[in-house]
Amino acid sequence: GNSVTQMEGPVTLSEEAFLTINCTYTATGYPSLFWYVQYPGEGLQLLLKATKADDKGSNKGFEATYRKETTSFHLEKGSVQVSDSAVYFCALRSNTGNQFYFGTGTSLTVIP
Amino acid sequence: EPEVTQTPSHQVTQMGQEVILRCVPISNHLYFYWYRQILGQKVEFLVSFYNNEISEKSEIFDDQFSVERPDGSNFTLKIRSTKLEDSAMYFCASSDLQGNNQPQHFGDGTRLSIL
Numbered sequence: 001g002n003s004v005t006q007m008e009g010p011v012t013l014s015e016e017a018f019l020t021i022n023c024t025y026t027a028t029g030y031p032s033l034f035w036y037v038q039y040p041g042e043g044l045q046l047l048l049k050a051t052k053a054d055d056k057g058s059n060k061g062f063e064a065t066y067r068k069e070t071t072s073f074h075l076e077k078g079s080v081q082v083s084d085s086a087v088y089f090c091a092l093r094s095n096t097g098n099q100f101y102f103g104t105g106t107s108l109t110v111i112p
Numbered sequence: 113e114p115e116v117t118q119t120p121s122h123q124v125t126q127m128g129q130e131v132i133l134r135c136v137p138i139s140n141h142l143y144f145y146w147y148r149q150i151l152g153q154k155v156e157f158l159v160s161f162y163n164n165e166i167s168e169k170s171e172i173f174d175d176q177f178s179v180e181r182p183d184g185s186n187f188t189l190k191i192r193s194t195k196l197e198d199s200a201m202y203f204c205a206s207s208d209l210q211g212n213n214q215p216q217h218f219g220d221g222t223r224l225s226i227l
Contacts, residue, residue: 104153
């Protein structure tokens with residue numbers, strides 16, 4: 001079946017620290033992988049995506065590489081800001097259906 | 113940038129009552145979805161809707177639930193006889209194209225509290 005496992009939170013970092021949020025997946029077929037972000041009081045916003053193995057998605061300084069060999073899609077940012085404080089969700093969409101499969105979300109707090 | 117809008121932002125309902133959650137998808141989108149997130153748990157798929165019919169639904173989406181597109185803009189989720197365990201955040205989403213590489217655009221959610 002399809003599932004996503006992501007790193008438990010919460011994560012607290014100082015401004016300008018390096019961020020990694022781990023995400024691994026199980027999927028049938030050839031999924032596309034996504035990271036969504038949820039800022040306080042708002043909905044889920046697409047952060048980045050990758051649609052095939054070895055693709056790198058990037059946006060707003062965040063990056064994630066689709067690694068088929070390790071079934072991973074870890075989110076990274078070299079220097080976080082206070083404004084990056086949010087909940088981050090890893091998700092996959094298989095090529096056999098319409099639905100997204102989400103991880104549990106990882107809460108990130110960045111302190112000045 | 114176009115948005116998916118959901119109303120109300122918070123709904124409080126007595127157990128056993130019916131509730132309707134409303135969504136206005138992005139105007140040129142054709143595919144519509146409902147998800148829910150029980151506090152502290154994963155975001156879970158409920159149902160997808162295309163061409164005025166359900167295209168896929170999860171085990172959660174039982175006879176208690178129904179969806180409707182009553183006009184050209186709204187997409188609603190009805191829960192017929194609410195239970196305590198229906199308390200959750202409900203997210204509506206839409207997308208314009210089929211295909212697993214297409215993102216879904218989400219609304220801000222409706223927090224449903226069943227008393």
